[in-house]
Amino acid sequence: MQEASRRRSRLLRPARAYSGAGRTYSDALETNPRMSSDIPLSQPDITETEIEHVVRVLRSGRLSIGPMREEFESLVARRTGRQFGVSCSSGTAGLHMALLALGVGPGDEVVTTPFSFIASANCILYVNATPVFVDIDPRSLNMDPELVEQAITPRTKAIVAVETFGNPQHMDAYRAIAARHEIPLIEDCCEGLGGAWRGRPVGAFGRVGVFGFYPNKQITTGEGGMIVTDDDRLAETCRSLRNQGRAESTMTPAPGSSPAAGAWLRHERLGYNYRLSEVNAALGVAQMQRLDEIIKRRDEVAQRYMMRLMDHTDVILPTMHTDTVMSWFVFVVRLAHEYTQEERDRIIDGMRRHDVGASDYFPCIHLQPFYRERFGFRPGMFPIAESVSQRTIALPFYNALTERDQDMAVQTLELMISRENIKRT
Numbered sequence: 194m195q196e197a198s199r200r201r202s203r204l205l206r207p208a209r210a211y212s213g214a215g216r217t218y219s220d221a222l223e224t225n226p227r228m229s230s231d232i233p234l235s236q237p238d239i240t241e242t243e244i245e246h247v248v249r250v251l252r253s254g255r256l257s258i259g260p261m262r263e264e265f266e267s268l269v270a271r272r273t274g275r276q277f278g279v280s281c282s283s284g285t286a287g288l289h290m291a292l293l294a295l296g297v298g299p300g301d302e303v304v305t306t307p308f309s310f311i312a313s314a315n316c317i318l319y320v321n322a323t324p325v326f327v328d329i330d331p332r333s334l335n336m337d338p339e340l341v342e343q344a345i346t347p348r349t350k351a352i353v354a355v356e357t358f359g360n361p362q363h364m365d366a367y368r369a370i371a372a373r374h375e376i377p378l379i380e381d382c383c384e385g386l387g388g389a390w391r392g393r394p395v396g397a398f399g400r401v402g403v404f405g406f407y408p409n410k411q412i413t414t415g416e417g418g419m420i421v422t423d424d425d426r427l428a429e430t431c432r433s434l435r436n437q438g439r440a441e442s443t444m445t446p447a448p449g450s451s452p453a454a455g456a457w458l459r460h461e462r463l464g465y466n467y468r469l470s471e472v473n474a475a476l477g478v479a480q481m482q483r484l485d486e487i488i489k490r491r492d493e494v495a496q497r498y499m500m501r502l503m504d505h506t507d508v509i510l511p512t513m514h515t516d517t518v519m520s521w522f523v524f525v526v527r528l529a530h531e532y533t534q535e536e537r538d539r540i541i542d543g544m545r546r547h548d549v550g551a552s553d554y555f556p557c558i559h560l561q562p563f564y565r566e567r568f569g570f571r572p573g574m575f576p577i578a579e580s581v582s583q584r585t586i587a588l589p590f591y592n593a594l595t596e597r598d599q600d601m602a603v604q605t606l607e608l609m610i611s612r613e614n615i616k617r618t
């Protein structure tokens with residue numbers, strides 16, 4: 194077990210984020226000793242199983258549009274209790290296609306949260322619709338259902354709901370609101386794979402759900418995404434959209450044969466290349482086979498943070514409703530109300546100076562420069578989301594995080610908080 198985890202962490206080294214144009218990865222390791230000694234914010238959980246799957250694809254010679262993609266799609270669909278899975282190149286691409294397939298366009302309003310990763314609102318801009326933000330509930334950090342209800346107008350064409358940091362609370366409420374107003378619920382479940390709310394799996398609440406598999410998510414394909422739905426026409430449209438607008442019904446020939454002559458270069462609609470390669474899908478298949486193990490380990494790491502930080506009066510811990518089966522995406526704490534954004538930022542910078550990964554998940558979307566400019570959003574419009582987002586700190590969170598490193602992360606956080614308190618008194 195220990196040997197396995199040592200091997201795993203060695204395997205993981207090269208997967209660390211690297212941006213240094215013109216230099217090789219080993220150059221970077223030599224000139225940046227931190228890369229081998231610090232505690233990163235996140236790390237994928239990649240074992241020999243994943244490597245074997247990828248190598249098998251490479252040896253097969255079939256690198257795109259093949260059996261791995263199909264297997265990955267059916268694994269995710271089955272796990273989320275949905276009929277169809279349509280893989281794609283990223284969660285963002287999946288959200289874009291979901292809105293296109295539902296016919297959301299110019300003049301339409303889409304209700305969504307301002308407290309999320311930018312992609313959950315950008316997809317609304319991609320189709321030239323208007324995002325209508327509503328403030329969040331300070332406990333779950335998801336949209337306040339009452340405010341969602343109030344935000345619906347005759348122009349509302351859809352709701353995009355996010356399981357923030359993996360928390361699925363209120364998803365049934367959004368689903369009921371969407372049903373009452375006869376508009377689709379789009380579940381941006383990029384942060385929640387494997388979780389459940391009142392017995393229903395994350396991904397099964399919306400007319401369509403979209404997962405993302407960037408390396409910091411519960412499971413990764415490097416880059417990748419998956420649309421899940423029970424709507425066969427919607428699935429078909431998304432398959433066509435991801436494949437340059439080809440008619441998908443002509444794209445599944447008998448094994449060994451090619452599509453009918455003319456079919457491959459016949460484009461029925463404006464499509465995209467949002468396909469997931471076989472190499473990425475192979476990673477996904479191996480990760481899905483290990484999903485329970487991965488989620489269990491993430492939960493252990495989260496519970497340990499809870500224990501270590503429980504008595505710290507300046508730190509607010511994540512809170513989950515008892516009806517929640519949580520699949521942890523990140524571990525985000527929040528400083529008490531008296532802390533300012535500047536103090537929070539100094540604490541994050543201090544942790545990073547001590548080689549401990551930390552981040553400000555998430556700055557409010559409506560306050561991002563281009564949203565302000567385009568829509569005239571100002572501070573104060575969504576006070577709860579703003580107040581929360583000014584005080585959050587994401588802590589190192591990944592499966593290979595050792596108890597020693599986790600204690601180090603907690604101690605560094607505590608040290609940085611105490612420095613702010615000393616300055617204040």
Ligand SMILES: *Cc1c(COP(=O)(O)O)cnc(C)c1O
Binds near residue numbers: 284381405418
């Ligand atoms: C990660 C994420 C996405 C986008 O996923 P990508 O695969 O990186 O495009 C979308 N929405 C939310 C809420 C996310 O956390």
